[in-house]
Amino acid sequence: MERRSFVKHAGLAGILAAGSAPAVVMAQQSVRWRLASSFPNSLDTIFGAANIFAQKVKEASGGKFEISIHAAGELVPPFGVVDAVQQGTVECAHTAPYYFFGKDPTFALGCAVPFGMNSRQMSAWMYQGNGLKLMREFYANYNIISFPLGNTGAQMGGWFRKPIKSLADMKGLKMRIGGFGGKVMERIGVVPQNIPGGDIYPTLEKGTIDAAEWIGPYDDLKLGFYKVAKNYLYPGWWEGGPQLDLYVNQKAYNALSAEYKAMVELAASHAHINMQAMYDAKNPPALKELVGKGAKLQGFPKDVMEAAFKASNDLYNELSASNPRWKKVYTDWAKFRNDDILWFRFADNEFDRFMATRKFT
Template sequence: MDRRSVLKNAGIAGILAAGAAPAVHAQAALRWRIASSFPKSLDTIYGSADVFASAVKRMTGGKFDISVHQAGELMPAFNVVDGVQSGTVEMCHTAPYYFFGKNEVFAIGGAIPFGMNSRQLTAWMLEGNGEKLLNEFYAKYNFVVMPGGNTGTQMGGWFRKEIKSLDDLKGLKFRAGGFAGKVLERLGVVPQNIPAGEIYQSLEKGTIDAAEWIGPYDDLKLGLNKVAPFYYYPGWWEGSLHLSFYINDKAFNSLSNENKAIVRAAAMEAHLTTQAKYDTFNPGALKQLVAAKAKVLPFPQQVMDASFKAAMELYHELDASNPDWKKIYADYRNFQRDQVLWFRFAESRFDNFMMGQKL
C-alpha cells in the first residue's frame, strides 16, 4: 500500500465530518471486527482501537461499523496476527514485537532495544521509509499496517529486589515484552512473555521475579507496585512502542477509495490520541506511586552499558542471518543517527535545561 497515494484522498474525511458526502452514504453498510492484544481495563492502550472504530463510524455516518474485542474474547492476545492473516478477523490492534518469533522484523515495527523515541519513530514511519518497507515485508503475511498509537518511552519495570549490578540479573525471571528478551537473556535474565492480565498474579505468586508493562498509568491500574517495590527506569528496550493496526489485505483492498482514506485518517487520530493520553496521565500516576512508597530508581550505568553492547551484538548477528532484517534495520538505524544528531542540538539541550528550572 502506498501511504502517500491514500493520503491524497484523505480530504474526504473532512467532507464526511461536515455531513456532505452522499456518494459515501449511499454505499452498503460494512461491519468489521478488531481483535485487540490488550484487556479492556487498560483504557489507554486498548482505547486506541476504540478511538479508531469511533472515528470510522463518525466519518461514515454510521455506515462503517467496527466492533472492538479485547484479548481473549475472539482469540488469545498473541494469536491476533494469525487471525488477520487467515481472514478470521478483518484487523487487529497489537504490539508488533509480540510476533518476532515469525521474523525479527516484526520487532522493528514496534520497538527494539535502544531504538528511536516516539517522535523519531513516528517520523520514520510516516515520512521516512518505515511504513513503505514494512508494508513490503508484511505483504507475505497478507496484511497492511497502519499506525496504532505510541506509548512514549517506557519504564524499566517492577522488581522484587534491588538491582545494584549485573550479577543481580543472573537467573532473574523477568516478564518483558517480546523482542527485549533476546537481549536480556544475554545478561543472564530468564525472559517471560506474559499477557498484561496475568502479570499481577505471576508476580504475587512468585512465578516471576520482575515485570515491565508500560509506565505509571497502566502499571498503577495493574497494581504492580503492590507486589514488587522497586520501580526502575528507563525501559531501554522501549525508547518508544509503536503500536499497529494490521488489516487483512483482501478486506482493505475491497474498500472504496473513500473508505480507505477514512481508515487511514482514523488510524492517525488513534495514533496521536494514544500518545497524548500517556503523556497526560503518566505524571499524575507516578506521583501516586511515589506516595504509595514505590522506590523509583535508575538502572545502574553498568547495566545500561552491558545492555547496549548486547543489543548491538544481536543486531550484528541478525544482519548476517536475516536478509529482511538487514534491509529494514539499515534504513532504521541510518534515520536514527540523523535524529539523534538533531535532538542533541535542540530537543535534548532544551529539555535538560527545563528539568533544572523551578516552574
C-alpha cells in the same frame, strides 16, 4: 455543496441525472468489521486507542462502517492476532508488532527494539522516512497491510522485588518482558517470560517471576504492581518509543471503497496521536501517586545499561548477517535513528535537560 446534504435535498432522481450515483452508493455501503486486540479492556489508554479508531470510522461514515472491538482472548488469544488477520478470521487487529518476533525478528522493527528511536523519531521514520513502505513490504508476506495506531512514549523499566545495584543482580532473574527486549535481557543473564498484560499481576504476586515490566505509571498503577514489587526502575531502554499497529487483512482492505480506505487511514492516525497524548497527560500524576504508595524509583546501574547496549548491537549485527528481511529494514532504520539522534542532541535533549533542572513557581 457537501455530499450528504446534496443527497438529502436532491433526491435519487437528481443524483442519477447528475451522473454521480456510483460514487455515492459505494461510499454508503454498509461494512461490518471485527477488530481483535492484544490488550485487556481494563486499560483505557492502550486498549482504548482501538475504540477511538472505531468511533472515528463510524462517525466519518455516518454509521455505515462499523468496527466492533474485542479484548484479548475474546475472539483469539492476545498473541494470535497476526494469524487471525492473515487467515481472514478477523478483518483487523490492534497489537504491538514486537510480540511476533518469534515469527521473524523484523516484526520488532515496526514497534521497538532496545536502544531504538523515541516516539517522535519513530513517527518521523514511518511517515516521512521509509518506515511505512518497508514494513508494509514485509507485512505483505503475511497478507497484512499496516497503519501506525498509537505510541506509549518511552516506558519505565519495570517492577523488581529486590533492588538492582549492579549487573550481577540481574543474573538469573525471571522477568516478564514483552517482545524483542527479552532476547537482549537473556544475553545479560535474565530469564525472559513473554506473558500477556492481563496475566502479569497474578504471576508476579505468586512469585512465579521476580520482576515485570508493562508500560508506565498510569497503566502500572491500574494493574497494581506496586503492591507486590516496590522497586520501580527506569528507563525502559528496550522501549524508547514503541509503536502499536493496526493490522488489516489485505483482501478485506482491498474490498473497501476509496472513501472507506481514507477513513481507516485518517482514523488510525488520529488514534495514533491521541494515545501518546493520553500517556503524557496521565503518567505524571500517576507517578506521584505510585511514589506516595511506596514505590522506590531507581535508575538502572551504568553497568547494566552498558552491557545491554553492547548485547543489543551484537544481536543486530548477527541478524543482519543471517536474515535478509531484517537487514533490509534495519539498515534504513538504523541510519534514520542515527541521524535523528544527532539532531535531537542539539535541540530537544539540551532543552529538556535544562528544563529538568529548573524550579517553577
